[in-house]
Amino acid sequence: MPGGPYCRPKHWKRNTAIAMAGVFLLCIPIAMISVQLEQRPHMPVRPIPSQLWCKNFGKKDY
Template sequence: MGAVSRYPYPKDVWSPAGGWWSRPKTWKSNTVIAALGMAVTLGAVWRVSAEKEVRYQQPKRWIPSMMWAKQYKDQE
């Protein structure tokens, strides 16, 4: 159902995705490195966002960002 048997393809064509039927040997370590890079970037963005967060109107109920916002750290 839609599968194509492997056929000869031009070897001189370059593709950033790896070309036809790419199976890099280091895909597991590449995936781990990419995931760690994304986690570090997300953590840095989260930290900067939490440091800059200011609410000018007090929330009427508890919200999750109150756990890490500086504005609410001293109200515990």
């Protein structure tokens, strides 16, 4: 195995931080579009987290 099982690449912390920032910046627009497009034809039986930030949910009529 190149590098062996105890390989420690140079600047691994910086590279990991850059990769995580890239993933985070990529996921934010996807989540915002998902919130805008979310629709539910029926109200959920139990509360779900997306009801807190999604504006497409109405009030539940009893």
